[in-house]
Amino acid sequence: MADIVLKTEHLCKFFGATKANNDLNLEIPRGAVLGLAGENGSGKSTLASMICGIQKPTSGKMYLNGQEYAPSNPVDANEHHVAMVLQELGVVGPLDPVTNMFLGRTGKFKSGPLVSLSGMKKEAEATFEKWNLTKVPLTGVAGNMSIENRKVLELARALSIDPKFLILDEISQALSHDNRKMLYKFIEHFTSPEVGGTILMVTHDLEEMMEICTHISVLRDGQIIDTRPTSEYSMDELKRLMIGREVSGDYYRADREEMYQQDVVLKVEHLTVPGELNDISFDLHKGEILGVCGLSDGGIHSVGPALFGLSEHRKGNIIYVPANRQLKGPKDMIQTNGAYLSKDRDADGLMLDASIGQNISVPNVRLLTQGPLKFLSPARVNKLANKASVDFEIKSSGLGQVVKSLSGGNKQKVNLSRWLVQDLEYVILDCPTRGVDIGVKAYIYGVMKQMKEKGIAIILISDELPEAMGMSDRLLVMKDHEMAGMLSRTTDFIEDKIIEVML
Amino acid sequence: MTKTATKQGFTSKPLFKQILLLVLLIVLIVIMHLITGGKMLSMKNITKNILPQAVFPTVVAWGMMFIFGTGLVDLSIGAQVILGANIGAILAMDAGLGYVGLIIAPFIVIVICELMVVFCSEFLKIPGWIAGLGCGLIFEAIMVMWTQARSKTAGSAVITLGDDLRVLGRWPVNVIIMVVIFVIVYLIYNRTSIGINLKAIGGDPGVSSAVGINRRKALIIAAIIGAVIVGAAAILNISKAGSISASSGLASLSTIFKALAVTLIAMSLNSWISEPVGALGAGIFVSSLFNFLTIMGVQAGTLQEVILGAVVIICGVLARLNYKGVAK
Numbered sequence: 001m002a003d004i005v006l007k008t009e010h011l012c013k014f015f016g017a018t019k020a021n022n023d024l025n026l027e028i029p030r031g032a033v034l035g036l037a038g039e040n041g042s043g044k045s046t047l048a049s050m051i052c053g054i055q056k057p058t059s060g061k062m063y064l065n066g067q068e069y070a071p072s073n074p075v076d077a078n079e080h081h082v083a084m085v086l087q088e089l090g091v092v093g094p095l096d097p098v099t100n101m102f103l104g105r106t107g108k109f110k111s112g113p114l115v116s117l118s119g120m121k122k123e124a125e126a127t128f129e130k131w132n133l134t135k136v137p138l139t140g141v142a143g144n145m146s147i148e149n150r151k152v153l154e155l156a157r158a159l160s161i162d163p164k165f166l167i168l169d170e171i172s173q174a175l176s177h178d179n180r181k182m183l184y185k186f187i188e189h190f191t192s193p194e195v196g197g198t199i200l201m202v203t204h205d206l207e208e209m210m211e212i213c214t215h216i217s218v219l220r221d222g223q224i225i226d227t228r229p230t231s232e233y234s235m236d237e238l239k240r241l242m243i244g245r246e247v248s249g250d251y252y253r254a255d256r257e258e259m260y261q262q263d264v265v266l267k268v269e270h271l272t273v274p275g276e277l278n279d280i281s282f283d284l285h286k287g288e289i290l291g292v293c294g295l296s297d298g299g300i301h302s303v304g305p306a307l308f309g310l311s312e313h314r315k316g317n318i319i320y321v322p323a324n325r326q327l328k329g330p331k332d333m334i335q336t337n338g339a340y341l342s343k344d345r346d347a348d349g350l351m352l353d354a355s356i357g358q359n360i361s362v363p364n365v366r367l368l369t370q371g372p373l374k375f376l377s378p379a380r381v382n383k384l385a386n387k388a389s390v391d392f393e394i395k396s397s398g399l400g401q402v403v404k405s406l407s408g409g410n411k412q413k414v415n416l417s418r419w420l421v422q423d424l425e426y427v428i429l430d431c432p433t434r435g436v437d438i439g440v441k442a443y444i445y446g447v448m449k450q451m452k453e454k455g456i457a458i459i460l461i462s463d464e465l466p467e468a469m470g471m472s473d474r475l476l477v478m479k480d481h482e483m484a485g486m487l488s489r490t491t492d493f494i495e496d497k498i499i500e501v502m503l
Numbered sequence: 504m505t506k507t508a509t510k511q512g513f514t515s516k517p518l519f520k521q522i523l524l525l526v527l528l529i530v531l532i533v534i535m536h537l538i539t540g541g542k543m544l545s546m547k548n549i550t551k552n553i554l555p556q557a558v559f560p561t562v563v564a565w566g567m568m569f570i571f572g573t574g575l576v577d578l579s580i581g582a583q584v585i586l587g588a589n590i591g592a593i594l595a596m597d598a599g600l601g602y603v604g605l606i607i608a609p610f611i612v613i614v615i616c617e618l619m620v621v622f623c624s625e626f627l628k629i630p631g632w633i634a635g636l637g638c639g640l641i642f643e644a645i646m647v648m649w650t651q652a653r654s655k656t657a658g659s660a661v662i663t664l665g666d667d668l669r670v671l672g673r674w675p676v677n678v679i680i681m682v683v684i685f686v687i688v689y690l691i692y693n694r695t696s697i698g699i700n701l702k703a704i705g706g707d708p709g710v711s712s713a714v715g716i717n718r719r720k721a722l723i724i725a726a727i728i729g730a731v732i733v734g735a736a737a738i739l740n741i742s743k744a745g746s747i748s749a750s751s752g753l754a755s756l757s758t759i760f761k762a763l764a765v766t767l768i769a770m771s772l773n774s775w776i777s778e779p780v781g782a783l784g785a786g787i788f789v790s791s792l793f794n795f796l797t798i799m800g801v802q803a804g805t806l807q808e809v810i811l812g813a814v815v816i817i818c819g820v821l822a823r824l825n826y827k828g829v830a831k
Contacts, residue, residue: 053715054712054713073715074714075714075715086713090713091707091710092702092706092707092710092711093707094702094706094774095699095702095703095706099699103699103700103703103710103711103714104700104714105714106699106700113690113695114694115694117694140774144774
C-alpha cells in the first residue's frame with residue numbers, strides 16, 4: 001500500500017451559497033507530484049489554501065502522515081512542514097527580500113530581544129544554495145524586484161521552513177524559460193527518494209502538468225471528477241474532463257507562414273531605457289503578430305512599458321506611421337488607437353477594488369462622453385460594459401461585482417475586454433495568458449486570431465516559447481536587454497534554433 | 504551547479520544613498536549658516552534653539568512611525584498630546600504628585616486614547632483617519648471642558664508647571680532623552696519582530712496574514728509603543744513650554760504639524776534610509792530650516808510653512824524616482 005502523506009475526507013468549503021470545494025476525497029502518496037487541473041474558479045486554490053492554513057474547511061477532515069491535520073494558520077501549517085507559494089504575488093514591497101523570506105517567523109532569529117539580521121541573511125543565502133535556486137538580489141526593497149525574482153523569492157521563502165509537503169500555485173506562469181527549467185530540476189530533486197518531499201501543483205499549463213506531475217486530479221465546479229497517474233491521461237481527455245466538453249487540441253495558429261500586410265503601423269527606432277533595453281528597432285505591420293521572447297531578465301518585460309511610455313529616461317523614436325506621429329506617452333498611444341496590457345494585471349492593469357463596470361469604462365471614457373461638456377453618459381457606460389462582459393464571457397454576479405473577488409481567468413478577461421472593446425489599430429500584450437485556464441487561453445488565442453484578420457497589429461510578449469511560436473509571424477528574440485535576432489515563422493520557427501539565439 | 508545572479512534595472516546602493524543624504528543635509532545646513540552670516544550654527548543657537556526645538560517633532564514623529572506604519576493614519580495625536588500633557592500637569596500641580604503624576608499620566612492617557620482610535624477603526628470598520636478625527640474632537644472637548652471647570656474652581660484655565668518640574672525640558676536633558684529614545688526606537692523598529700511585523704502589515708496586510716502574522720495583535724502592539732513614545736514627547740513638550748493650552752475644532756492638529764512633516768520626510772526616504780534615522784535627520788533639518796527662516800525675518804505661520812511643505816514634496820519626489828513598487 002502506498003505511503004499516503006496527505007488525505008482529505010469529505011472536505012468542503014462553502015462561501016455562502018457558493019460551494020468552492022464540495023466533498024473532496026483525495027490521497028496523495030509520498031514523493032508524488034500531484035497536479036490539480038481545472039478551469040478558473042473550479043476550486044483548486046481554495047483546496048490549496050485550506051491545506052496551508054489560510055482558510056478553514058466548512059466541514060470534512062484532513063490527515064497528514066496519518067494524523068488528523070487542521071492547521072489554524074499558515075505558521076501552524078509551516079510547523080507541520082507544509083508550505084505554499086501563492087498564486088498572486090506575495091511579497092511585502094517596502095520590506096527587504098531577506099525579511100520577506102522569514103516574515104511571521106522572525107522570532108526564530110532572536111538573539112535576546114533583537115532579531116539577528118545577519119543570521120536571517122545567512123539562512124536566506126543557505127536556502128538558495130541548498131536548493132540550487134536562481135540567485136536573486138537580496139538587497140534593496142522587494143517592491144523593486146521583477147515579478148520573476150519575486151516568485152523565486154517566494155519559492156525560497158516556502159523552502160526556508162524545510163517543507164515536506166509543498167504547494168505550488170501557478171508559480172511557473174511568472175517564470176521565463178530558464179527559470180522554469182530551474183523549477184523543474186528543483187521539483188525532481190525535492191520529490192526524489194533522498195529528499196522525500198511531496199508536491200501539490202496547480203498550473204494551467206497542461207503540457208507542463210503532463211510532463212512534471214506523476215498524478216493528476218481534475219476538479220470541476222468544486223468537485224474532484226477524476227484522479228489517476230498522469231500516464232493514464234491523454235491531453236485531449238484531460239481537457240475534456242476539465243471543461244466538460246471537447247476542446248480543440250490545436251489552439252495555436254494552424255498556418256506556418258509569415259503573413260501580414262505591408263503597411264507599417266509602428267516604427268520603433270533605437271528604443272533604449274538605461275539598464276533595461278538597449279537599441280531595439282523594428283517595424284510592426286498591419287495584421288502582424290510580433291512575438292517578443294528571451295531568457296529571464298533578458299529585458300522582454302521592459303519592452304511593453306517602454307513602448308507605452310511608462311519607462312523613465314526612455315530614448316529613441318516610436319512613430320505611428322499612418323499619421324507620422326511621434327508617440328511620447330500613454331496618451332499618444334491611446335489617441336492613435338493603441339493599447340497595452342501589462343504582465344502584472346493586479347498591480348498595473350486592474351483596479352482591484354473597483355467594479356467590473358468601472359474597470360471596463362475607465363480606459364474608454366473618451367467613447368462614453370457626450371455633449372460639449374463631455375459628460376459621462378450612464379447609458380453608454382452600461383451598454384459598453386455589458387457588451388464587453390457578454391463578448392468576453394466574463395463569469396460574474398453582475399457588472400457591480402468587485403474585480404478582486406473574480407477568479408484569475410475572469411480578471412484577465414476583464415483586463416482584456418476593457419481595451420479590446422475599442423477599435424484598436426495595435427496592441428501590446430504582455431503575457432496575456434498568465435494564470436488563465438485552458439478554456440480562457442483558447443478564447444484569448446481566438447480573439448488574437450480575429451484581431452489579426454481585422455488588420456490589428458499585435459506585439460505579443462511571452463515567457464512561453466510554444467505560445468510565442470504558435471501565434472507569432474515573427475519573433476524578436478532578446479538577450480541581455482538587446483535584440484539578439486528577428487526570426488520568421490516561415491523559415492526559422494524551430495525551438496532549438498530559437499533557444500540558440502536566446503543563449 | 505553555479506548560477507549567476509540575475510540582473511535588475513534597479514541596483515540598490517543603500518550605503519551610497521545614505522552618505523549622499525548625510526552630505527546633502529550637512530551642505531544645506533552649512534549654506535543656511537553662511538546665509539545667516541554665521542549666526543545659525545553658533546553654539547548658543549544650536550543648544551538654545553535648533554536642538555531643543557527638534558526634540559518634540561522628532562519624538563512625536565517616531566511615535567507616528569509606529570502608528571502610521573501599520574496603515575492607521577491617526578490625526579488625533581495632537582489632541583492626545585494636549586490631553587496627556589495637561590492631565591500630567593494637573594496631577595503634578597493640582598494633585599501634588601510632582602514628577603510621578605507628570606510622567607505617568609501622559610503615558611497612560613495617550614495609550615488609552617490611541618487604543619480607543621484603534622478599536623474604533625478596527626471594530627467599527629471605519630478608516631483610521633476618520634476614527635482619528637472623531638476621537639480627536641472628543642479628546643479636545645474633554646480638555647476644554649476640564650479647563651473650563653478648572654477656571655471656575657482654581658481661577659485659571661491653564662495649568663503651568665513649576666520651575667522645579669521642568670528639568671526634563673531643559674538643555675541638555677531633553678536632547679539626552681531624545682538620544683535614548685532614538686536608540687530604543689531604532690532597535691524596536693528595525694531589529695525586533697514587533698517592528699518587522701508592523702512594517703509588514705502596513706506594507707501588505709494580505710501577504711502578512713498569509714504568512715501568519717496576527718494583524719490585529721501587531722496593530723495593537725504598535726499602537727501601544729507609538730503611544731508611549733508620543734507620551735514621552737508630551738512630557739518633554741510641557742516640561743519645555745511650562746504649559747499647553749487646550750484647543751478645539753481640531754486646532755490640535757497644528758501642534759503636530761512639524762512632526763507630520765518630519766514623519767512624511769522620513770517615510771518618503773524609507774527606501775534610502777531607515778525611518779528612525781530619517782526622522783532624526785528630518786527633525787534636525789526642519790528645526791534648522793525654521794530657525795534659519797526666523798533669523799532671516801521670514802514671517803512665521805505662513806511663508807515658513809510654505810517652504811516646509813515644498814521640502815516635504817521635494818523629498819517625496821526624490822525618494823520615489825527609482826521605486827517601482829506602489830508608493831503609499
